[in-house]
Amino acid sequence: MLGCVIHGAGDLRVDDLPSPEPGPGEALVAVRYGGVCGSDLHYWRHGGVGDFRLTEPMVLGHEVVGTVTGYGPGTEGPAPGTPVAVHPATPCDTCPECRAGRRSVCRDTRYLGSAARTPHVQGGFAAELVVPAAQLRALPEGLPLDRAALAEPLSVALHAVRRAGDVAGRHVLVTGAGPIGCLVVAAAKAAGAARVTVTDLLPKALSYAAVAGADTLVRADDPADPGWPDEADAPDVAIEASGVAAGLDTCLHRVRRGAVVVQLGMLPPGQSPFAGNLVVSRELELRGAFRFDTEFDDAIALLAREPALAGLVSAVVPVAGAARAFALAADRSAACKVLLDFGS
Structure with missing residues (x-):
């Protein structure tokens, strides 16, 4: 499968990656769209974002939506074929911050496409993605996948x-x-x-x-x-x-x-x-303000109510043209949100 991998500052590649297999508690998602975020652009241009620096190749992307295709052994969730958005964070739920209800600043969280920890957490810019099933959110009827791709930044x-x-x-x-x-x-x-x-x-x-x-x-x-x-x-x-x-x-x-x-x-x-x-x-x-927690569900509901927000999507580019998509997303005089398309 194709994936969008950053190997270092200025070194963005569309690599052929092995297809993943879900384990217990995990879901397999066929990714359709991934939004290019400002942090993705920082990894591409500077090899890091804020104080988080790349030390190894990493699949980028944390704004991803797609369709459920299967589950690991003994795992349940939205039925295969269901359109979903993927919550990118996996807080530890045991640190003092999590126990105090501040999971967005969990000291041991895993976040898709982040170099905040080593080994880095691989991201969602790939044709198939395995994530904990609890991170899936079924989309409301009538909310298209391209608009739903705004759920994470919203x-x-x-x-x-x-x-x-x-x-x-x-x-x-x-x-x-x-x-x-x-x-x-x-x-x-x-x-x-x-x-x-x-x-x-x-x-x-x-x-x-x-x-x-x-x-x-x-x-x-x-x-x-x-x-x-x-x-x-x-x-x-x-x-x-x-x-x-x-x-x-x-x-x-x-x-x-x-x-x-x-x-x-x-x-x-x-x-x-x-x-x-x-x-x-x-x-x-x-x-x-850093990331989010339960706001993900509220964002999906707001996107379903506000179709005009689809106007913030400037372009949809096939993943094979990732370099062009990143260049366009970096040009604020020409674009707002740019989506990568992982569809066939």
Whole structure:
């Protein structure tokens, strides 16, 4: 079977991989679509994401959907032929964080396509995938697989919004209109936000934020843009989704006093400067958001209710053209979410 394997920075290959066999407690899934994530792009371009570095070849991908084809001995789940989304995380359920209900920061989790541990956890960009059967989620009737491929990044967005607290009736600022930032817009609107302002450097990216439901679009490189909120209309909440220090700086400077700022984008490795004195003098709350847990089920339900979110899928590329798909996904002036197609 074909799989998309990263061997090092700049070394992305479509390799011929052995077909897997499910064991007890496991399911076999025929993967149809896999969404190219920002972390996949970081592994491709830089050989790592954040502080997680490649030390061996790894199948990429954690945003995968497909069809159940079978199970290991004594294992049950959705019937073969059922369209499913795959929850990419396997928390340990025994560490202090898991026991406290914080499974998204489990200290011993396994996450598809992640170099956070060695041996790395192989990902889902392959024609067939074996995962614990408990990680399968049958799709609601009428939710197509290509739209369902947004479930994982939408889960990340939902978790970030929940980390911000109650946003109902509030003004939310989102910095960065990449796929995650756009889905944060959708998550905030679904949670009742009265207004969502989005900043980005690129008009094309901002156009996708509008598809997701943004109320105000702002060019981040234009201090005279009329969309910038004034002090009287300062955001109550900011979610930083660009993964650059300048985005965090914008959040800290633009929110009202006493606001909550959530850092969602993964910043570059090492130390990043930020306006720490503003956190003190304005009593801002700076919170992190990492992955997700039960939000996966909520994301699937939201995708079933909101067909317009399919407009965030820019292109679907056969896996044999993975290099082209990654280049397109990296070009934010041309694309939002790019899917790899593992279908025949």
